Amino acid sequence: VSSQLKTMELSVDLDRLMSRHHALAKIGATGRGGVCRPALGPEDTAARRLLLDWARARSFSCAIDPIGNLFVRRNGGEPGWPPVSTGSHLDTQIPGGNYDGIYGVIAGLEVLETLEDHDISTRRPIELVVWNNEEGARFSPTTMGSSVYSGATSIEAALESCDREGISVRKALAESLSKLGNLDQHAFGAPCHAYIEAHIEQGPVLEAEGLSIGVVTGIQGISQFQTTITGEAAHAGTTPRRRRRDALLAAMSQISGLAKLAEDPGDKLRFTIGKLTVLPGTPNTVPSEVAFTIDLRHPQREALDAFRNSIERICGTETLSCKSKVNEFLNSPPIDFDARVRSVIRDAAIGRGASFMELASGATHDAKYMAKLCPTSMIFIPCLSGISHNEAEMAAPSDMECGANVLLDAIKVLADETASPIAQVPA
Amino acid sequence: VSSQLKTMELSVDLDRLMSRHHALAKIGATGRGGVCRPALGPEDTAARRLLLDWARARSFSCAIDPIGNLFVRRNGGEPGWPPVSTGSHLDTQIPGGNYDGIYGVIAGLEVLETLEDHDISTRRPIELVVWNNEEGARFSPTTMGSSVYSGATSIEAALESCDREGISVRKALAESLSKLGNLDQHAFGAPCHAYIEAHIEQGPVLEAEGLSIGVVTGIQGISQFQTTITGEAAHAGTTPRRRRRDALLAAMSQISGLAKLAEDPGDKLRFTIGKLTVLPGTPNTVPSEVAFTIDLRHPQREALDAFRNSIERICGTETLSCKSKVNEFLNSPPIDFDARVRSVIRDAAIGRGASFMELASGATHDAKYMAKLCPTSMIFIPCLSGISHNEAEMAAPSDMECGANVLLDAIKVLADETASPIAQVPA
Numbered sequence: 069v070s071s072q073l074k075t076m077e078l079s080v081d082l083d084r085l086m087s088r089h090h091a092l093a094k095i096g097a098t099g100r101g102g103v104c105r106p107a108l109g110p111e112d113t114a115a116r117r118l119l120l121d122w123a124r125a126r127s128f129s130c131a132i133d134p135i136g137n138l139f140v141r142r143n144g145g146e147p148g149w150p151p152v153s154t155g156s157h158l159d160t161q162i163p164g165g166n167y168d169g170i171y172g173v174i175a176g177l178e179v180l181e182t183l184e185d186h187d188i189s190t191r192r193p194i195e196l197v198v199w200n201n202e203e204g205a206r207f208s209p210t211t212m213g214s215s216v217y218s219g220a221t222s223i224e225a226a227l228e229s230c231d232r233e234g235i236s237v238r239k240a241l242a243e244s245l246s247k248l249g250n251l252d253q254h255a256f257g258a259p260c261h262a263y264i265e266a267h268i269e270q271g272p273v274l275e276a277e278g279l280s281i282g283v284v285t286g287i288q289g290i291s292q293f294q295t296t297i298t299g300e301a302a303h304a305g306t307t308p309r310r311r312r313r314d315a316l317l318a319a320m321s322q323i324s325g326l327a328k329l330a331e332d333p334g335d336k337l338r339f340t341i342g343k344l345t346v347l348p349g350t351p352n353t354v355p356s357e358v359a360f361t362i363d364l365r366h367p368q369r370e371a372l373d374a375f376r377n378s379i380e381r382i383c384g385t386e387t388l389s390c391k392s393k394v395n396e397f398l399n400s401p402p403i404d405f406d407a408r409v410r411s412v413i414r415d416a417a418i419g420r421g422a423s424f425m426e427l428a429s430g431a432t433h434d435a436k437y438m439a440k441l442c443p444t445s446m447i448f449i450p451c452l453s454g455i456s457h458n459e460a461e462m463a464a465p466s467d468m469e470c471g472a473n474v475l476l477d478a479i480k481v482l483a484d485e486t487a488s489p490i491a492q493v494p495a
Numbered sequence: 496v497s498s499q500l501k502t503m504e505l506s507v508d509l510d511r512l513m514s515r516h517h518a519l520a521k522i523g524a525t526g527r528g529g530v531c532r533p534a535l536g537p538e539d540t541a542a543r544r545l546l547l548d549w550a551r552a553r554s555f556s557c558a559i560d561p562i563g564n565l566f567v568r569r570n571g572g573e574p575g576w577p578p579v580s581t582g583s584h585l586d587t588q589i590p591g592g593n594y595d596g597i598y599g600v601i602a603g604l605e606v607l608e609t610l611e612d613h614d615i616s617t618r619r620p621i622e623l624v625v626w627n628n629e630e631g632a633r634f635s636p637t638t639m640g641s642s643v644y645s646g647a648t649s650i651e652a653a654l655e656s657c658d659r660e661g662i663s664v665r666k667a668l669a670e671s672l673s674k675l676g677n678l679d680q681h682a683f684g685a686p687c688h689a690y691i692e693a694h695i696e697q698g699p700v701l702e703a704e705g706l707s708i709g710v711v712t713g714i715q716g717i718s719q720f721q722t723t724i725t726g727e728a729a730h731a732g733t734t735p736r737r738r739r740r741d742a743l744l745a746a747m748s749q750i751s752g753l754a755k756l757a758e759d760p761g762d763k764l765r766f767t768i769g770k771l772t773v774l775p776g777t778p779n780t781v782p783s784e785v786a787f788t789i790d791l792r793h794p795q796r797e798a799l800d801a802f803r804n805s806i807e808r809i810c811g812t813e814t815l816s817c818k819s820k821v822n823e824f825l826n827s828p829p830i831d832f833d834a835r836v837r838s839v840i841r842d843a844a845i846g847r848g849a850s851f852m853e854l855a856s857g858a859t860h861d862a863k864y865m866a867k868l869c870p871t872s873m874i875f876i877p878c879l880s881g882i883s884h885n886e887a888e889m890a891a892p893s894d895m896e897c898g899a900n901v902l903l904d905a906i907k908v909l910a911d912e913t914a915s916p917i918a919q920v921p922a
Contacts, residue, residue, distance in 0.1 A: 269733065270730055270732075270733045271730060271732075271733025271734055271735075272729075272733070272734060272735075272738050273733075273735065276738065288732065290732065292778055292779075302699075302881065303697055303698060303857060303858065303881065303883060303884070304765060304767035304769055304790045304792070304857075305697075305698075305715065305717065305765055305790075305792050305856075305857030305858045305859075306696065306697045306698025306699075306700075306856075306857030306858055306881060306883075307698055307699060307765070307857070307881060308698075308699075308700065308762045308765075309757075309759070309762050309764075309765075309766075310762055311699050311700075311703065311881070314767075316750075316768050316769075316771065317750075317754060317768075320747055320750050320751060320754070323743075323744075323747050324747060324751060327744060327747070332736070335735045335736050335737055337736075338731060338732055338734070338735075338736075339736075340731035340741075340778075340779070340780075340781055341743050341744075341782075342731055342743075342773075342776070342777055342778045342779055342780050342781065342782060343773065343776045343777060343778050344743065344771070344773045344776075345773075345776075346769075346770065346771045346772075349769070349770045349771075349772075350769055350770060351719055351767075351769045351770050351788035351790050352719075352767070352769055352790055353767075353769050354767055354769065355768070355769060361778035363731045363732075363778050363779055365731070365732050429732075429733075430730060430731075430732030430733030430734070431730065431732045431733055432732075454729065454730065454733060454734060454738070456730060456733075457730070
């Protein structure tokens with residue numbers, strides 16, 4: 069694919085991009101190809117420090133907000149105008165791969181530096197954001213930094229969140245800040261002209277379709293349920309079928325009904341039973357309790373809600389004399405990204421001769437919260453076999469380069485705009 | 496039921512039976528209604544010692560064999576003739592109830608003592624056996640004592656079997672023996688005229704039918720399989736259905752096929768999926784591996800084999816692109832108990848005016864191995880809600896009395912027989 073790309077005067081520096089990728093991959097490296105950088109731990113702090121070193125070497129201004137989001141800014145001709153923002157995160161799963169989050173940060177820095185290399189002035193400032201604790205692997209909730217930044221989560225609640233050892237975000241953040249040098253203060257929810265986040269797809273679609281760029285239409289809605297079925301433990305040898313209340317057979321019946329409902333010729337609905345436990349769990353005992361999760365996702369609210377509303381009926385019918393309880397513990401409606409920002413990205417891909425498609429994000433990203441504040445979209449690049457949250461995570465340098473160039477071109481267009489596009493109405 | 500029973504001159508002493516039941520219930524009592532007496536531990540040894548004390552007080556001869564089975568003998572008019580035997584075990588699950596095994600031992604002792612009380616002589620000796628390590632909760636395998644006694648398991652293998660702390664049967668047995676006083680030596684597989692074991696049903700059938708006595712037709716065959724399905728872990732949000740290899744949905748499909756095959760209008764086939772594990776087991780990951788057990792039981796060999804032979808086909812077909820592996824790790828064919836011994840028990844129940852039915856045992860018992868050596872059957876009494884292997888295990892004193900009287904009458908008939916009934920051919 070990369071051989072067909074148009075060579076343009078203004079392009080990111082692939083060597084620099086990759087050298088930074090490798091430099092970050094060393095911080096918290098597990099020795100098995102992956103990396104372990106829990107949010108605000110020593111490794112995450114070291115990665116943030118390295119990023120600030122790179123930014124300061126180019127005299128970009130560096131700021132932090134009260135929840136620990138970092139902002140690296142290259143000023144524009146109109147320094148008072150709302151910036152165009154880009155970014156992602158440097159914290160990882162425990163352990164995680166070298167691309168999730170990291171790619172969006174170094175691609176964003178590459179945009180700032182490429183403009184700097186060529187001494188190109190944009191009207192608007194361009195801001196690179198490193199969101200704090202996106203993964204949620206150390207502190208709950210996930211996407212903490214962007215959630216607090218957008219006002220969806222309170223700063224107090226976030227600061228009180230503790231890791232497994234009882235260390236709070238407040239304490240870990242203070243410790244981390246002491247290593248980062250002087251930083252300006254950045255306000256929450258500051259006016260922003262547009263936000264674009266570059267990220268690996270974390271799914272198999274672009275690779276399977278042989279495409280370089282995904283123009284992200286939004287983040288699909290997600291709903292998660294916990295179902296508990298209570299039957300009665302009984303001896304597998306002595307209890308006739310008619311006297312059993314077998315929680316596992318009831319669960320099978322429910323899941324079979326749900327799976328049938330989940331049949332979707334367009335293959336947009338994501339239906340997953342990921343966790344299922346059986347008690348007491350011995351070969352010669354009829355199961356007394358089965359608990360399972362239902363994970364549902366769909367880019368369209370109506371389709372998601374239609375399924376959500378059927379769950380209780382199906383689980384309530386297929387009980388085989390057991391008791392069934394269903395509880396929705398997560399319901400996050402779909403987010404539609406801004407049509408104009410998407411068209412700017414599409415044009416940039418076309419301009420680079422990069423093959424692309426539009427697709428919804430299956431995973432959650434900080435862009436979800438930025439979409440509440442300003443016109444937002446994302447750029448996806450393919451990743452090997454769709455593998456993510458895994459040390460084996462991998463993206464091709466040619467795709468990383470292509471994605472960074474599309475990001476560069478799109479941001480440059482947006483950063484030269486005078487009038488604000490109509491802000492997206494928050495969902 | 497008990498009020499309708501005929502009063503006969505020769506009957507067991509319910510007060511003594513219950514006082515012994517309570518005395519044994521104190522040894523290893525958990526304080527939650529149950530008891531914990533792992534085989535050959537201090538509590539099991541104390542229970543055996545107490546039994547020997549009762550036996551010695553009546554001058555019954557006491558012996559032990561090399562695997563630790565205890566034999567209490569009341570002699571007959573023809574001391575050289577093969578005895579009629581009865582018995583069960585005193586070891587328990589960890590923890591277990593106060594009836595499983597214990598009832599058969601104290602009911603058997605009651606038979607010997609009732610005959611002694613009334614100075615009734617039988618032609619044949621009557622032997623009460625306390626089988627060692629029936630539960631298998633401390634040492635593998637279960638029914639160790641009767642298995643070694645019958646020649647099915649080698650004495651050497653059994654003596655080398657170790658508990659979780661690395662203590663061997665050899666060592667635990669020597670320790671236990673040192674507390675039991677002088678005992679005669681008893682040979683393995685000694686000639687036996689007939690064997691009857693009294694036991695709680697451990698299932699709900701007698702209680703549900705409102706009956707006092709189960710005449711046990713045999714021990715159903717049991718076959719256990721381990722099935723492992725390997726798919727591919729994938730992100731629940733980003734992976735379209737057509738690119739998934741979902742091990743759980745494949746498992747559901749297999750279990751659904753198996754459950755359909757297990758439909759049995761006569762409700763004789765026991766089909767249980769008791770253990771099922773899902774990996775990696777997080778709500779937002781498509782399961783990569785599911786392992787489950789299949790427990791199949793049926794009193795008829797042909798019916799059991801027909802199902803056994805279909806399992807591989809069903810599990811091999813319903814794979815949904817996953818890999819499926821099936822392994823049978825236990826196959827124990829059904830045992831048919833002796834028709835004549837069953838008819839003697841039936842006649843005894845009729846003689847007592849006790850309501851009864853014939854039924855197959857769902858659980859394994861030491862009688863399974865005695866059936867290889869001599870004409871054998873069992874007497875079941877109801878237990879509360881079919882609960883067993885549980886501290887809540889319970890049987891009614893009236894049923895305990897009735898079962899012991901039926902045992903008494905049946906043993907008395909067999910012990911006065913001159914000619915041996917035709918020995919059952921081992922399966």
